[in-house]
Amino acid sequence: MFKQFLMKRAKILHGLYRTSVRGHSQGYAADRWWDEEFFTKGLSDRQTISQDKSLLSAAYHYASVEMLILRHLVKENFDLHSKRICDLGSGSGHWIGFYLSLGASACTGVDISSKSVNFLGEKYAKDNRVTICHGKLDQILQNFNDPYDLVNAIGVMFHLVDEEEWQRVISEVSRILKPGGLFVVGGHFGWFNNLNVQFNSDDTVNKKLRSAAHWRRILRSERLGEMKIYRNRAYLFIRDSLPENNLLVATKV
Template identity: 25%
Template structure:
């Protein structure tokens, strides 16, 4: 990531180290809380369905943010969880929140690791790779993830795998499934499981233009009217059902890969 992106997240997380600061800020905290409940459900379910054993293993989390996924790895029984973030403010807060874990300032989009290579059974990078706007940096992130893993280890991440045209903005790039699969293969990572993380409750990045605009308008209106909490509560059970019954979705998806 370039320095402007690092500074952006440093300022944002220093002022708002909550679900809203690391989440979809325009939807408000109440709705983001429900979105994180969906993330928790999908993450735990997908690892269980993949049949991988987490208990007693070593984990390295990239882009740790508030530590949400650190908590989930610990819930699954991981032996050690090491975290990292591009911002020093997040790392400082994480060290206070999880004194039994190690945290590093780490820009995954650049060469070089903060820990010895090949030290971990699992590496995760949740809800952050699409914020790497530099294509070379995005490919480097996959190489770094693979380098952190032992042979046969698993990389768990979420991305916006588009089947339509790639979407580029100053703070986010939504790349095609083809691009991501090519970068994974080049890094020696083989997909073993892939499923939607959201269907209705997150931005419809891989939907037709009108659907994307309509979703954004509805969500903005709900937030402005203070309806984020009841809307999230109402959508949560439906979203849980949808992510279990669909193999693809119009929003963020989760993938589990194995280091070949």
């Protein structure tokens, strides 16, 4: 348990060093990277974490995040029956399946990876509740006009390394959410802002962690002011690394 705790802290310290000592890092080419460098051995829930992640660790990660989402939904009595969901960065579609299983009537998935979009297109070919859109979140969301009850973004917002793009997405999320609707985000939400923590071989950065304070500031300015953070301690109990998987839930006022 202690070792896992130290390893998480070491990642943050390394991020601090890379960000503040080595300075600015160039953002990665997201439109190519996911297809050419990341989804290289196939697409499944476990492979959205890393290509060789074990089935058990991946299932444990997803279950731990599901528990936090359910904790919020149950506490707030937010019934998903007949609700419209938008899932950002859908990957293999775990979260589309999750919300449909809770009674959602429609789910739109968006992803920049053609491999993901083809996979999801086949997976949900016969399910008319599901629509899949291909492209960058900030560009695709601009075209959405029908309001959503919940926008889900697990494991994706920290991959938007460009600050303006990240803020544009939050602004679009606020625009498409109904009043009282939820923005559900998986990530770190720690003390340090704009920490570059994951790099490619060409030194470009593909993961940037924003602080809880920065999230709060930007969400407030976008009428998503009511924000709760649920800490995920599941990583402490296994001997494997998990992605940043704390949960932030913001309510549109």
